[in-house]
Amino acid sequence: MIVYFRLMRMKDDEKKEALFEATVKLVNEIGFVSSSVSRIAKEAKVSPATIYVYFENKEDLIVSTYIDIKLKMSKAILENFDPTLPIRDILRNVWFIMFDYISNNLKYHKFVEQFSSSPYGTLVEKKVVEQYFDPLINVLQRGVEQKIIKKVNFDILSAFMWYPITILANPRLCENFELNEENIETAFTLAWNAIKL
Amino acid sequence: MIVYFRLMRMKDDEKKEALFEATVKLVNEIGFVSSSVSRIAKEAKVSPATIYVYFENKEDLIVSTYIDIKLKMSKAILENFDPTLPIRDILRNVWFIMFDYISNNLKYHKFVEQFSSSPYGTLVEKKVVEQYFDPLINVLQRGVEQKIIKKVNFDILSAFMWYPITILANPRLCENFELNEENIETAFTLAWNAIKL
Amino acid sequence: MIVYFRLMRMKDDEKKEALFEATVKLVNEIGFVSSSVSRIAKEAKVSPATIYVYFENKEDLIVSTYIDIKLKMSKAILENFDPTLPIRDILRNVWFIMFDYISNNLKYHKFVEQFSSSPYGTLVEKKVVEQYFDPLINVLQRGVEQKIIKKVNFDILSAFMWYPITILANPRLCENFELNEENIETAFTLAWNAIKL
Amino acid sequence: MIVYFRLMRMKDDEKKEALFEATVKLVNEIGFVSSSVSRIAKEAKVSPATIYVYFENKEDLIVSTYIDIKLKMSKAILENFDPTLPIRDILRNVWFIMFDYISNNLKYHKFVEQFSSSPYGTLVEKKVVEQYFDPLINVLQRGVEQKIIKKVNFDILSAFMWYPITILANPRLCENFELNEENIETAFTLAWNAIKL
DNA sequence: GATGAATGAGTGTTCATTCAT
DNA sequence: CATGAATGAACACTCATTCAT
Numbered sequence: 001m002i003v004y005f006r007l008m009r010m011k012d013d014e015k016k017e018a019l020f021e022a023t024v025k026l027v028n029e030i031g032f033v034s035s036s037v038s039r040i041a042k043e044a045k046v047s048p049a050t051i052y053v054y055f056e057n058k059e060d061l062i063v064s065t066y067i068d069i070k071l072k073m074s075k076a077i078l079e080n081f082d083p084t085l086p087i088r089d090i091l092r093n094v095w096f097i098m099f100d101y102i103s104n105n106l107k108y109h110k111f112v113e114q115f116s117s118s119p120y121g122t123l124v125e126k127k128v129v130e131q132y133f134d135p136l137i138n139v140l141q142r143g144v145e146q147k148i149i150k151k152v153n154f155d156i157l158s159a160f161m162w163y164p165i166t167i168l169a170n171p172r173l174c175e176n177f178e179l180n181e182e183n184i185e186t187a188f189t190l191a192w193n194a195i196k197l
Numbered sequence: 198m199i200v201y202f203r204l205m206r207m208k209d210d211e212k213k214e215a216l217f218e219a220t221v222k223l224v225n226e227i228g229f230v231s232s233s234v235s236r237i238a239k240e241a242k243v244s245p246a247t248i249y250v251y252f253e254n255k256e257d258l259i260v261s262t263y264i265d266i267k268l269k270m271s272k273a274i275l276e277n278f279d280p281t282l283p284i285r286d287i288l289r290n291v292w293f294i295m296f297d298y299i300s301n302n303l304k305y306h307k308f309v310e311q312f313s314s315s316p317y318g319t320l321v322e323k324k325v326v327e328q329y330f331d332p333l334i335n336v337l338q339r340g341v342e343q344k345i346i347k348k349v350n351f352d353i354l355s356a357f358m359w360y361p362i363t364i365l366a367n368p369r370l371c372e373n374f375e376l377n378e379e380n381i382e383t384a385f386t387l388a389w390n391a392i393k394l
Numbered sequence: 395m396i397v398y399f400r401l402m403r404m405k406d407d408e409k410k411e412a413l414f415e416a417t418v419k420l421v422n423e424i425g426f427v428s429s430s431v432s433r434i435a436k437e438a439k440v441s442p443a444t445i446y447v448y449f450e451n452k453e454d455l456i457v458s459t460y461i462d463i464k465l466k467m468s469k470a471i472l473e474n475f476d477p478t479l480p481i482r483d484i485l486r487n488v489w490f491i492m493f494d495y496i497s498n499n500l501k502y503h504k505f506v507e508q509f510s511s512s513p514y515g516t517l518v519e520k521k522v523v524e525q526y527f528d529p530l531i532n533v534l535q536r537g538v539e540q541k542i543i544k545k546v547n548f549d550i551l552s553a554f555m556w557y558p559i560t561i562l563a564n565p566r567l568c569e570n571f572e573l574n575e576e577n578i579e580t581a582f583t584l585a586w587n588a589i590k591l
Numbered sequence: 592m593i594v595y596f597r598l599m600r601m602k603d604d605e606k607k608e609a610l611f612e613a614t615v616k617l618v619n620e621i622g623f624v625s626s627s628v629s630r631i632a633k634e635a636k637v638s639p640a641t642i643y644v645y646f647e648n649k650e651d652l653i654v655s656t657y658i659d660i661k662l663k664m665s666k667a668i669l670e671n672f673d674p675t676l677p678i679r680d681i682l683r684n685v686w687f688i689m690f691d692y693i694s695n696n697l698k699y700h701k702f703v704e705q706f707s708s709s710p711y712g713t714l715v716e717k718k719v720v721e722q723y724f725d726p727l728i729n730v731l732q733r734g735v736e737q738k739i740i741k742k743v744n745f746d747i748l749s750a751f752m753w754y755p756i757t758i759l760a761n762p763r764l765c766e767n768f769e770l771n772e773e774n775i776e777t778a779f780t781l782a783w784n785a786i787k788l
Numbered sequence: 789g790a791t792g793a794a795t796g797a798g799t800g801t802t803c804a805t806t807c808a809t
Numbered sequence: 810c811a812t813g814a815a816t817g818a819a820c821a822c823t824c825a826t827t828c829a830t
Contacts, residue, residue: 032229034316116314118229150387152384154373155371155374156374158371159361159384160357163364167355172319177353190347190392
């Protein structure tokens with residue numbers, strides 16, 4: 001028997017990353033329909049065949065890109081998460097961080113939006129991705145328990161606490177909403193008015 | 198030898214309508230990526246060539262489908278619109294009507310969602326479609342003028358008054374939100390709490 | 395409702411025939427492995443896409459080609475079939491006709507050979523094709539009943555009465571066997587010696 | 592840093608044999624068309640690159656597999672060959688041995704069949720392979736000289752003495768022919784009737 | 789010797805669109 | 810107006826082979 005240690009060329013994380021970035025870029029620019037494997041490959045500066053070394057097929061590439069983004073997003077947002085602060089302060093912090101992240105990474109946000117509303121969306125176990133954001137959900141729960149937040153269905157709370165961010169941070173939808181501190185503060189006030197008891 | 202019997206003329210609009218419906222159905226079922234012209238034609242029971250009688254090309258078919266839906270939606274929602282009622286009552290009525298309409302026409306809602314987040318979305322002059330819903334926007338304006346609603350950026354008001362409906366009415370996103378009168382009432386209360394002065 | 399008679403371009407039997415011929419030619423020259431759809435299309439002077447107007451897929455093209463050949467073969471061989479002659483004369487006639495047909499249509503014979511021994515072979519219901527040759531099989535049956543031919547398993551009779559033809563007519567296998575009347579007569583004598591009672 | 596431990600050397604012949612077997616298995620199961628180098632490699636549990644250590648290219652692998660099989664076949668069949676027996680007994684023995692071998696090694700028989708009728712067949716110098724079976728051919732020659740066997744073209748004799756075996760032993764072609772001693776005896780009788788003087 | 793990564797060239801198939809009828 | 814046939818261009822994907830290690 002022969003044993004080899006690190007003898008051959010190894011798969012390259014840089015290449016995988018380049019493929020993720022190429023996928024995001026193209027899907028944002030020209031949409032899923034036009035984002036063909038060969039175009040993605042060209043954008044990532046690899047051969048189309050190379051994609052199949054790293055991913056099972058196009059679907060796998062796209063779903064993996066989505067999951068990768070969601071992971072990065074959750075890490076960025078929860079990086080400085082401090083659960084010891086008062087509920088309102090936690091939520092307010094998250095608002096500012098999310099606005100910051102989304103507006104600096106609009107490409108990820110847009111990709112996620114297209115992905116979620118496309119049939120690809122149904123391929124991803126929603127809970128798998130949601131768990132990355134568990135700490136945020138727990139904050140609302142604690143707020144309810146402490147009788148600071150209205151005791152209503154969680155989907156309702158989310159619809160007013162989280163979704164407005166994704167809408168307001170999207171310049172396509174809100175071209176008149178300037179992303180300055182004052183405006184974010186105002187918007188957060190509305191959100192808080194909605195959910196607070 | 199060719200014989201050409203024109204026994205009767207099918208109403209063109211019927212075929213156009215069939216194509217709209219086929220487009221919506223297929224895009225919802227298999228997405229933009231897989232919805233080819235020939236599949237849409239088959240679904241509508243016409244020849245692929247016939248599509249080019251009614252539409253310039255595939256893009257025109259899809260954009261026209263979108264605009265047609267938006268028009269239908271606005272008509273349905275504004276059908277019994279009564280601007281003489283108090284602001285809050287008007288908005289509350291719209292909430293119930295929209296929930297009713299969306300949940301009974303989920304296919305339209307889903308199509309619009311996919312369309313808007315895709316590059317097709319940028320092809321439609323946003324204002325053209327938005328004007329269908331002008332009366333709704335005016336209500337908010339009047340609310341602000343009457344100092345019933347917070348005087349903030351309009352995008353913010355929309356993000357709390359309209360977008361939550363599209364989220365909550367979408368069973369894919371809010372599988373725990375049951376669409377009964379009580380829940381809608383509750384959700385509207387949050388929306389109102391958000392925007393009211 | 396509108397009724398059209400022969401209004402549009404119709405499928406073209408000549409094109410189908412050209413595709414059959416191109417398939418046979420290429421498979422014989424370069425084998426199944428190298429006979430790609432695009433090469434077959436080029437040989438038949440149509441676009442690759444056109445093949446899919448006439449056949450479901452490549453497999454359908456190849457299987458249809460095989461069945462078409464078998465039908466042509468059976469027609470040619472049974473054209474002047476006279477069941478009133480003595481058994482031996484019938485069989486002898488068939489030998490001469492088959493040698494004639496195969497040596498003049500070696501391409502069909504070779505295609506059938508490759509097809510049958512390939513996995514495509516299992517796709518064709520053997521009985522469907524065999525029934526084209528039913529009259530031949532019946533001759534042997536009558537010979538057995540009349541106690542002219544040995545009463546043994548039919549596969550054995552076939553192995554000595556029919557298969558030797560396919561081998562001897564194949565110049566690749568029998569390069570020393572010249573296809574003149576004398577040689578065929580001799581070969582038939584061996585076949586008859588084998589099966590006669 | 593690279594570390595290279597050669598703990599033990601696998602016998603090369605084992606790998607070559609594994610590749611032969613994998614080739615035979617796959618070609619039988621999915622045909623030449625689908626038997627790609629990488630699939631054969633996977634089946635043999637080696638890397639695709641390893642194949643190119645043992646063979647020049649894919650063609651070399653397949654042709655070598657064929658020649659290997661032919662050699663094995665001839666060895667098995669001529670193992671207990673006794674040229675001192677009477678001609679008829681020798682031939683009869685060979686019939687039984689060949690039936691035994693083929694039915695126990697149907698995979699080899701099927702591979703040879705596919706190979707021979709494919710363009711690969713023309714790549715192998717027919718005489719190179721035939722010489723393995725020279726003793727069998729010589730028996731017929733002696734039979735002719737001793738005026739026991741008809742003095743006719745050798746291809747004719749082969750067509751009745753050898754080919755029927757390959758037909759009858761192939762269950763795909765002769766599904767009604769059971770391979771018991773009595774049936775083989777009967778079939779051999781027909782073969783002998785055909786060629787004997 | 790043996791490997792997994794990498795790829796240009798190719799696969800079978802579908803595409804949006806045009807055209808003669 | 811309405812069509813099925815026809816197609817060049819593109820699709821997702823696999824191929825046999827090479828290469829650095």
